[in-house]
Amino acid sequence: MKFAIIEDSRSQAEVLKALLRSEGHQVEVFADGASFLAAIETRSFDFYLVDWMLPDIDGDVLVTRVRERFGWEVPVMVCTARTDEECAADMLRLGADDFVPKPVRYMEFMARVDALLRRRRVRVPSELHVGNIDVDLDGRRILMAGAPIELTQREYDLAVVFLRNVGRVMPREELLSSIWAREADVDTRTVDTHASRLRKKLGLAGESGLMLTSVYGQGYRLDTVQAG
Template sequence: MNFAIVEDSRSQAEVLKALLKSEGYQVEVFAEGQALVDALATHTFDFFVVDWTLPDIGGDEVLKAIRARCGWDVPVVFCTARTDEEDAADILRLGADDYIPKPIRYMEFMARIQAILRRRKPVAPAQIRVGGIELDPSGRRVTLAGQEIDLTQREFDLAVVFLQNVGRVLGRDELLSTVWAREADVDTRTVDTHTSRLRKKLGLAGESGLMLTSVYGQGYRLDTVKA
């Protein structure tokens, strides 16, 4: 699970990052709200922890951008020194899942994060059908034109990410953190190697009705084409 922390206090951000990483989560820190908003175009996050008062844009603007890009299923928690009843009500009405008063009590912080995650019941992933490819995330099976294709675990995970993001540029670092999140000894060359194998196995040079191309200096993009 990938967390985004938006916090202009470096020391505060590092403590929160360490707490979350100790639970096995991936964490990216942003010192300004606009930096997070810009990152939403190319990165995928599963949980947002946001300081309400930021040096550039307001927490309400950050929240609107998150909801517009990521929808309402992604948890957003605000950390704020504004704790009177009216401010707390405003934060929740705008679409936050919870708020944590500053100064942050770290045991309470982790308990609130875990409580929100418990309430988010996992939904069985739906089958994905794009072009001539059908992919079943639950059964971890993929077929091309009705024929089952044998993929390694990482190739399958990579295929899921690409097929869920048709038309969107996915950076190598994003793919690395999503598919190889818990492996410290891999680099972006691993992404290139697995992408090349996946392109051949699933006919992603156009044969399947999909074209996987390299976007110079950015990453990869999967597009639909006429087979």
């Protein structure tokens, strides 16, 4: 899982990062709200941990933005020194799934993270439908207009990432780290090669109702179009 930690206390952020990484998660830390908002213009995370009181942008703005951009399926947890009932109610009303008071009790923090991840796994759908493409996530199969498409494991993984992020620019480096993380001998040209294959196999030049385009200097974006 990819976690985003938005926390201006470096020591606090490093401890939370170490805890999450010890469980096998990937973690990126943002020291202020502005850098986080800039980052989510081009990429997403699986879990958001937000400090409610940041030096530049309040946590309520960040939580609201996450919900607007990524919906209500992704877990959002707030860390805060404010524990009064009114503030707690505001956090939950604005879109936080849970909150942890500061100073953070680390065993409790990890237990709450695990609880949110369990809930997310229950809610994750087993199918995905975009354009003329259907994905059986449990069976790891992709069909176009009802016909099964033969894909390699990496082609399938890359296709699912694109189909889950329609309309967003996906940087090559992010795609490389999320799909080929354990393979040291690959570079971004591998992403280009697999994207080219997917474009042909899945009709991502418009035939399937989807268009995969290369964004110069950044990565790829999948958009819905009128099927040809």
